[in-house]
Amino acid sequence: MNEQELRKQLDQLVAVIDDMRAGDADKDRLQGLIESIERQLGDSVVEGEPESLADQVDGMLSTFETDHPTVAGILNNIMVTLTSMGV
Numbered sequence: 001m002n003e004q005e006l007r008k009q010l011d012q013l014v015a016v017i018d019d020m021r022a023g024d025a026d027k028d029r030l031q032g033l034i035e036s037i038e039r040q041l042g043d044s045v046v047e048g049e050p051e052s053l054a055d056q057v058d059g060m061l062s063t064f065e066t067d068h069p070t071v072a073g074i075l076n077n078i079m080v081t082l083t084s085m086g087v
Helices: 003-019 024-042 053-064 069-085
Strands: none
Touching: 003 024, 003 069, 024 053, 024 069, 053 069
């Protein structure tokens, strides 16, 4: 998998966020994650990140897996892609 696949997955997540029934705080957390990933894609190194992007995605995955399985599935795909890219 590559950056193009990751961008496709991020687009899917954005579409699902717009349609999901969740509080603004959850939507904001997901949007913040998307922005972090996009920043990482634009920079070769992001300094000061407390945890890897894959770890951040993994943490959110457990938050959304019960109530929003579609979001969790997309997050899982993003995590796998990030891991395979070494991000």
